[in-house]
Amino acid sequence: MTEYFHQVNLFCHKDSNLEITGFMGIADNNLEMLFINPESRGKGIGKELLMYGIEQQKVKRVDVNEQNAQAVGFYKHMGFHIVNRSEFDGTGKPYPILHMELKC
The missing domain is CATH 3.40.630.30 (Gcn5-related N-acetyltransferase (GNAT))
Known part of the structure; x- marks a missing residue:
């Protein structure tokens, strides 16, 4: 491995x-x-x-647990926007992740 x-x-x-x-x-x-x-x-x-x-x-980027509304709101307030969504977190668990990028 x-x-x-x-x-x-x-x-x-x-x-x-x-x-x-x-x-x-x-x-x-x-x-x-x-x-x-x-x-x-x-x-x-x-x-x-x-x-x-x-x-x-x-x-320029941050990944956020979709269920963490406070964090999602904070990053949106700071100029990030959602560019993609994954159904699972990095360990394969069913916790959707929002992939966010800073607006130019």
Whole structure:
């Protein structure tokens, strides 16, 4: 069996106490993950991280679980649009994934 690995670059946001409040992972212009501490949501941290990813790391794509309406809405608000849909997630489970790209 051949195994493939790709490098994911991680970036984090820290508060004034140097506690990590959110992080994202980027690989090949694709946002692989974006997590915000639940206690820190609604403070613009996700937007700040994503804008850094777009402007400095050239993020152009993201895959989102279709059932995560909050995330889908966030990425649409940030300028992404749906370009494709997969019936199954990356592990073959029946969780539809929306493939989104940043509008030019």
